[in-house]
Amino acid sequence: MTLFKRLIRSDTGKAAVPSFAISLAARFAQLGMTVMAARVLAPEGFGAFTFALGVGLIGGRLGGLGWPTLLQRFVPRYRVDEDWAHLAGLWRAAQGIVGIATLISAALLALLALGLGSDHKLYDGLLLGALVLPAMGFRALLRNMLAALHRPQNGILLDEMIPPVIMCAGLALLWGGGLTPAAAMLIYTGGSVLAVLAGFLWVRRHIPPETAGQTPRYRLRHWMKTALPALVGMSSKLLMNKTDVLMLAPLAVLSEVGLYGAALRVTYLLTAPMTVLSTVLTARISTAIAQGKIQQAKRLLFGALGFATLYAAPMAVALVLFAAPVMSWLFGADYAPGGPVLAVLALAQLGAALNMATTNFILMSGRQKAFGQMTTAALVVNLLANLALIPSFGALGAALGTALSIWLLVAAQLWTCRGIIRSGRYSEETT
Helix, strand or coil, X not given: CHHHHHHHHCHHHHHHHHHHHHHHHHHHHHHHHHHHHHHHHHHHHHHHHHHHHHHHHHHHHHHCCCHHHHHHHHXXXXXXXXCHHHHHHXXXXXXXXXXXXXXXXXXXXXXXXXXXXXXCCCHHHHHHHHHHHHHHHHHHHHHHHHHHCCCHHHHHXXXXXXXXXXXHHHHHHCCCCCCCHHHHHHHHHHHHHHHHHHHHHHHHHHCCHHHXXXXXXXXXXXXXXHHHHHHHHHHHHHHHHHHHHHHHHHHCXXXXXXXXXXXXXXXXXXXXHHHHHHHHHHHHHHHHHHCCCHHHHHHHHHHHHHHHHHHHHHHHHHHHHCHHHHHHHHHCHHHHHHHHHHHHHHHHHHHXXXXXXXXXXXXXXXXXXXXXXXHHHHHHHHHHHHHHHHHHHCHHHHHHHHHHHHHHHHHHHHHHHHHHHHHCCCCHHHC
């Protein structure tokens, strides 16, 4: 409790307050978008929309090639060292690499859809996912760049608030007009593009002015060598969180995807504060380690773990106890069977909240390889559990697989953080 109070009163805590307000509003906007879309599209149509959104999100994050995480590793260091030439080169390279990689990923996804044929049940979802994929990749890049520039509230605004608010407005205008999953995805894609444009304007405004007159310097081999291991870990973690949606569609029916997607959106309220704190902490832990302030880095970790437990645990218990009424009240009677799914996912998201704190500490301490190994192992557990459980239990089976893999990852990451602290080694050379 003392660590928690210290964190709240610190510069980090003060920086998190405006970000928390924006993120909380964004989570309610996302929930509002989910409620509106779920009621208009019904479970099957909402399942198709959820699948397309999941495909675009995963493709965009994979297309980032680990560069969003890389920015949070090196931008604070270059600012501390006043290495403006490398900072300018890093940002320019990040834009080019993510742009090319996401466009290639979108093209490959579209080719996969065309190869399956228009009669395949995944055809529309894959094409729509390809449409939103580049914007998803740049949303992650810009969010992390703004966080590294100590403007996390702007990053949260562009990634979490702008797209769902535009989506809600579009759904309200088209309410009762026979909205299709494709039309819903087009609205969401438009909102994402506007968010990306806003993000570029904010980065241009807040990047240190000293970079403007510099000739960019590049360390592409070193940057890629650092980014790719982080990509393995972050991608495995993302896939672990999203593979259930992707596997439900081919292994079950789209209505099960709809139930799962609706329940999952409710549980995002559990991780909203930790998403904010994670955005703020990543750059601050990196800065503390770069400056040799190890005790400060450890205090940030322990404070984040305490905050996650105090906030998420009571909410998880409440959702477990009232899962079925919450699903019916929010989404309608057609979603009442998703009550058990919500209960299991609430417990899983409690573990996810803890993992956000440990992930920051592990990556900023240079253990991206160990992080990749842990998350890959958890992903394998998740995939095997889904294959075993989804055919028999549908959305509930996917939720059980998610909970199992997340809590195994919690245990592994806590053990790794303990090892880092006991070793006293925090530099990237120890990876």
